Amino acid sequence: MPFIANTDEQRAAMLAEIGLTTEGLFADVPAALRCGGLNLPEGISEQEVRDKLAGIAAKNYTHLTGFLGGGFYDHFIPSAVYATLSRSEFYTAYTPYQPETSQGTLQAIYEFQSLICRLTEMEASNASMYDGGTALYEAIMMALRITQRNKIIIDDSVNPIYRVMIHSYTRNLKIDLTETNNHEGLANRDAILKAMDKNTAAVILQNPNFFGCIDDFTDIAEAAHAKGVLLIVSCYPISLGVLKTPGAMGADIVTGEGQSLGLPMSFGGPYLGFMATLKKHVRNLPGRIVGETTDANGKRGFVLTLQTREQHIRRDKATSNICSNEALCALAATVYLTLLGKEGLKETAQLCADKASYAYQRLTAIPGVTPRFRDNWVFNEMVLDLPCDAADVVGKLIEKGFAAGFPLSRYYRGMDNSILIAVTEKRTKQQIGMLAEELEAIL
Amino acid sequence: MMIDPKARYMKSHEWAKHQSGNIFTVGLTAYAIEQLGDIVYMELPEAGKKIDREGSFGVIESVKSASDMYAPLGGTVREANTEVRDNPDMLKKDAYETGWLIKIEASSPAEFDGLMDAAAYQKYLETEA
Amino acid sequence: MKLSFEKSVKGRRGVRVAQSDVPTSTHLRKEFLRDKDAQLPELSELDVVRHFTELSRRNFGVDTNFYPLGSCTMKYNPKVCERIAAYPGFAHLHPLLPQLRGGGMLTQGALQVLHDMDILLREICGMAAFTMQPMAGAHGELTGIMMMAAYHHDKGNKKSVILAPDSAHGTNPASAAIAGYTVKTVPSDAEGDISLRALKEMLNDEVAGIMLTCPNTLGLFNPHVREICDLIHSVDGLAYYDGANLNAIVGKVRPGDLGFDIVHLNLHKTFATPHGGGGPGAGPVGVVKKLVDYLPVSTVVKREDGTFALDYNKPKSIGYIAPFYGNFGIILRAYVYILMAGREGLERVAENAVLNANYIKEKLKPWYDIEHGQLCKHECVFSATRQAKNGVHALDIAKGLIDAGYHPPTMYFPLIVKEALMIEPTECESKETLDAFIAAMIAIAEKARTNPEELKAAPKTTPIGRLDETKAAREMNIAKLS
Numbered sequence A: 001m002p003f004i005a006n007t008d009e010q011r012a013a014m015l016a017e018i019g020l021t022t023e024g025l026f027a028d029v030p031a032a033l034r035c036g037g038l039n040l041p042e043g044i045s046e047q048e049v050r051d052k053l054a055g056i057a058a059k060n061y062t063h064l065t066g067f068l069g070g071g072f073y074d075h076f077i078p079s080a081v082y083a084t085l086s087r088s089e090f091y092t093a094y095t096p097y098q099p100e101t102s103q104g105t106l107q108a109i110y111e112f113q114s115l116i117c118r119l120t121e122m123e124a125s126n127a128s129m130y131d132g133g134t135a136l137y138e139a140i141m142m143a144l145r146i147t148q149r150n151k152i153i154i155d156d157s158v159n160p161i162y163r164v165m166i167h168s169y170t171r172n173l174k175i176d177l178t179e180t181n182n183h184e185g186l187a188n189r190d191a192i193l194k195a196m197d198k199n200t201a202a203v204i205l206q207n208p209n210f211f212g213c214i215d216d217f218t219d220i221a222e223a224a225h226a227k228g229v230l231l232i233v234s235c236y237p238i239s240l241g242v243l244k245t246p247g248a249m250g251a252d253i254v255t256g257e258g259q260s261l262g263l264p265m266s267f268g269g270p271y272l273g274f275m276a277t278l279k280k281h282v283r284n285l286p287g288r289i290v291g292e293t294t295d296a297n298g299k300r301g302f303v304l305t306l307q308t309r310e311q312h313i314r315r316d317k318a319t320s321n322i323c324s325n326e327a328l329c330a331l332a333a334t335v336y337l338t339l340l341g342k343e344g345l346k347e348t349a350q351l352c353a354d355k356a357s358y359a360y361q362r363l364t365a366i367p368g369v370t371p372r373f374r375d376n377w378v379f380n381e382m383v384l385d386l387p388c389d390a391a392d393v394v395g396k397l398i399e400k401g402f403a404a405g406f407p408l409s410r411y412y413r414g415m416d417n418s419i420l421i422a423v424t425e426k427r428t429k430q431q432i433g434m435l436a437e438e439l440e441a442i443l
Numbered sequence B: 001m002m003i004d005p006k007a008r009y010m011k012s013h014e015w016a017k018h019q020s021g022n023i024f025t026v027g028l029t030a031y032a033i034e035q036l037g038d039i040v041y042m043e044l045p046e047a048g049k050k051i052d053r054e055g056s057f058g059v060i061e062s063v064k065s066a067s068d069m070y071a072p073l074g075g076t077v078r079e080a081n082t083e084v085r086d087n088p089d090m091l092k093k094d095a096y097e098t099g100w101l102i103k104i105e106a107s108s109p110a111e112f113d114g115l116m117d118a119a120a121y122q123k124y125l126e127t128e129a
Numbered sequence C: 001m002k003l004s005f006e007k008s009v010k011g012r013r014g015v016r017v018a019q020s021d022v023p024t025s026t027h028l029r030k031e032f033l034r035d036k037d038a039q040l041p042e043l044s045e046l047d048v049v050r051h052f053t054e055l056s057r058r059n060f061g062v063d064t065n066f067y068p069l070g071s072c073t074m075k076y077n078p079k080v081c082e083r084i085a086a087y088p089g090f091a092h093l094h095p096l097l098p099q100l101r102g103g104g105m106l107t108q109g110a111l112q113v114l115h116d117m118d119i120l121l122r123e124i125c126g127m128a129a130f131t132m133q134p135m136a137g138a139h140g141e142l143t144g145i146m147m148m149a150a151y152h153h154d155k156g157n158k159k160s161v162i163l164a165p166d167s168a169h170g171t172n173p174a175s176a177a178i179a180g181y182t183v184k185t186v187p188s189d190a191e192g193d194i195s196l197r198a199l200k201e202m203l204n205d206e207v208a209g210i211m212l213t214c215p216n217t218l219g220l221f222n223p224h225v226r227e228i229c230d231l232i233h234s235v236d237g238l239a240y241y242d243g244a245n246l247n248a249i250v251g252k253v254r255p256g257d258l259g260f261d262i263v264h265l266n267l268h269k270t271f272a273t274p275h276g277g278g279g280p281g282a283g284p285v286g287v288v289k290k291l292v293d294y295l296p297v298s299t300v301v302k303r304e305d306g307t308f309a310l311d312y313n314k315p316k317s318i319g320y321i322a323p324f325y326g327n328f329g330i331i332l333r334a335y336v337y338i339l340m341a342g343r344e345g346l347e348r349v350a351e352n353a354v355l356n357a358n359y360i361k362e363k364l365k366p367w368y369d370i371e372h373g374q375l376c377k378h379e380c381v382f383s384a385t386r387q388a389k390n391g392v393h394a395l396d397i398a399k400g401l402i403d404a405g406y407h408p409p410t411m412y413f414p415l416i417v418k419e420a421l422m423i424e425p426t427e428c429e430s431k432e433t434l435d436a437f438i439a440a441m442i443a444i445a446e447k448a449r450t451n452p453e454e455l456k457a458a459p460k461t462t463p464i465g466r467l468d469e470t471k472a473a474r475e476m477n478i479a480k481l482s
Helices: A007-019 A047-057 A080-086 A103-120 A130-148 A160-170 A189-195 A220-226 A237-241 A279-284 A311-317 A325-365 A390-399 A429-442 B030-036 B081-086 B109-114 B118-127 C045-056 C079-085 C108-125 C137-155 C171-178 C196-201 C227-234 C289-294 C329-365 C393-401 C430-449 C451-458 C469-475
Strands: A151-155 A178-179 A199-209 A232-233 A253-257 A273-277 A291-293 A300-304 A380-383 A420-424 B015-018 B021-030 B039-044 B056-062 B066-070 B074-082 B103-108 C129-131 C161-165 C182-186 C207-213 C236-243 C262-265 C284-285 C301-302 C308-311 C380-383 C420-423
Touching: A007 C329, A007 C430, A047 C079, A047 C108, A047 C329, A080 A325, A080 C045, A103 A237, A103 A273, A103 A291, A103 A300, A103 C045, A130 A151, A130 A160, A130 A232, A130 A253, A130 A273, A130 A279, A151 A160, A151 A189, A160 A178, A178 A189, A178 C196, A189 A220, A199 A220, A220 A232, A232 A237, A237 A325, A237 C079, A273 A279, A273 B021, A291 C469, A311 B066, A311 C171, A325 A380, A325 A420, A325 A429, A325 C045, A380 C289, A390 A420, A390 A429, A420 B103, A420 C161, B015 B109, B039 C227, B039 C469, B056 B103, B103 B109, B103 C380, C108 C129, C108 C262, C108 C284, C108 C301, C108 C308, C108 C329, C137 C236, C137 C262, C137 C284, C137 C289, C171 C182, C171 C207, C182 C196, C227 C236, C284 C289, C329 C380, C329 C420, C329 C430, C393 C420, C393 C430, C393 C451, C430 C451
Parallel strands: A151 A178, A151 A199, A199 A232, A232 A253, C161 C182, C161 C207, C207 C236, C236 C262
Antiparallel strands: A253 A273, A291 A300, A380 A420, B015 B021, B021 B103, B039 B056, B056 B066, B074 B103, C129 C284, C262 C284, C301 C308, C380 C420
16 A cells, blocks of 8 residues: 555564564454454556546536536535645645744634624634534534523524434424524514513524515514524625624524635535624634634734643633544635635625526516515525426436526415526526526426 | 742632631733743633633733633632733732632632642642643 | 734735626615724735745654654655645535436536445444544544433433543533533543543443543553443443554554444544644544434435445434534545555554654653653653753753654643653654654753753744733733724
């Protein structure tokens, strides 16, 4: 195996020097506990493995024109993102426990935290979570700690993929998880206000929500705060190039999926959870946090800080069990946002909205296709009602070369004919037009 | 001063001193403070909070450690020293007078007599080190 | 070095966004828009590339320096794994595709990777089935404990306690606690193993299970591990194997054969995926037959016709713990590594990892104290107590090593060893590298005697010196907001 350096001769010399044999290296393992070899194939060369995996990759159809979203988007990734990410000083490093040998990673994380704060208009961010779903779950746990209450209200316009995760994580805990049904595609204010009581720790909302609809939660934040309830908002970072921020709405904790910030879709991961809050809640934040400080000569440097919240110190009383996070993905997001810059992000967000708006017009012009939530405004994703089963239509459109959208029947009752369509800046007017033509032909 | 002769002690390095009536002041010993190093954060209870004897009344953190602090006597917290909480370096200067952490109204003041006296704590420190 | 924000020049651009071919949206009404633009840096592409390249040069990585960080298994990350993960057939695959009617047939390659990896890991660990979903080791722990809870709930067991030794990774007690369990710590005995006597005393019907690392964080293989699992089973508890140290015994010993019921693996350790400066990792979890029904939704199954499908019909499952199928890109890299290593290669991994660790241990024994100096597995834990008498602590030795060009070992862990220096060389390193490292450690031991002040002032060769962590914690400057 090429990943082991020592030759047989070197091994023999080393063993002789320390008075051991190869067998003796495992003398502490009773014979009855040894497996006597694995039933695995023989190892293969790089040439063979590349051929084999190229063959496997070819079985994946990535040439479909994609209108799939649901919180995970096909955005354009500039080449400089991958180029900088490929610096092996970054990707072959461990968690920056030794600040003097890790200033690259540490400063990059500090910049990531700063970028997330600026994007969301919050005051403090951690170094990343696994993904948007686990970030939302951690936000719930954080809200329970801060408020010392045990009820959570979540509107069903929040991504259902996250909601089922939250159900799984909380089912052994003494948490009252109350779900409200969206009101015509937006957060159900009446139901939320009604459900809020003195046991309520937090209300969880999403913007743009799973249906792509844009909302402003300022009123809900005010009502929540009046009752000592926190507002947790899950958001789509690209949209924040133009949309009103969770911070401006009065959110206490903001989470989201950072995949859209320079990460490939990669069949579901690795992705990037982010999490931001107000400074007063920092000690309840889970995960790693990087802080600025100085060395003895007054030179600026960065360190992991507030570590007493974490598992390696606080053990069973830690704010979370998270250890490895998604540092390299956070670096990708940092490079992406730095590269796009102030204008680039705004333009990208605008472009997504423009293309979606065009798609909305083209698709709703097809006889029988109607917007599900006619009165709402959308960012880059929309729910359309078809005259027949949406899953059937999507299946037929795959044959025409389109991943046309996500049928909502999987997660919502009474939406058998509804399809969720996402449009990013990568989709062209022509592709949108072709989708409209094929859809019309099928219907 | 490493040990205050007027105070009584717990093995977990908290001290208590009788103030007046059923009121006792509680703090951390100079030894414990030295062991912790630079203190960066402290969590103290609100006045009115009820605490059990040997129950945790707060947390004290250095850069690399977080320790619970345990009440030498059970009772009700009457006051927490917010000045020390906000300037933890004060503890290094004086652990036993200005460095008190909470005042507690003991529900059973006799618990005080069950604590180690200064000589016993001194001896305990010698064996521990 | 300046922050990106401090290099920003108004009006400078790093990308040109594609020209719009459609009219402007009518949906973005003013009341939904942000008041002021997100204050992102304004830099050219070269500015950005140079900024991050400069940052990268302020890092040690496996590719630049020997990195014997104990328990973290910083082995070489084969480049081919990176290349394959970037194949468009994998990188551009939308995770919702197989959930569309007919879409499963368009993702057969990806499903095959997940399926084959499951089969490989079953054989490597002696388990009945794996989930690929956990996104890191600690996430695997939580998943495992949730399955434990589901099992006990199903059987009507009222159990509330998880045991873990005092040498355990901090993630073990943390994972058990957030899953709703009370954690009780079992002390170690004089040999450095979990105390069997204490364990027996703590064992009762309340015990839901135990979490063990084997070899443990002292690098020691516990010969009584089977007996421990049997004891736990005697109260219908489950034995959890923290796979952080599987690298030491892979191909030689299988956790399933030791009596463990649940196993998590850190793919970024044993299976050579890069650690990325703190992630992403992947923490697949394997279980024995009686727990298979509790695995998270979904799992990949192979149909009779040889095609692959996702199975969502799992009524006893703990549910969804990840949005999709885990950190696929990481699983893929580990899959490539296992294919390349093969049966024999994996055995060589364990042998060489153990040889390298014992070589360092024996060579440094005259210079540093070691409480448990017996045969170790993949790592050895020294104690800087001798040097500490001269005022040189584990931290100073670590910083001295940086000046010698080495990433320091893990310091002050495990907690049960005073002044701990935990060294894990991995199988990848050559005798030459080990000898040079040993020489550097000996020179530092000498310096600790003759010139401790120099070590206390180290490192001198890095862009910054020792940083004031107290100031960082007190001032809490964790973001540049404007």
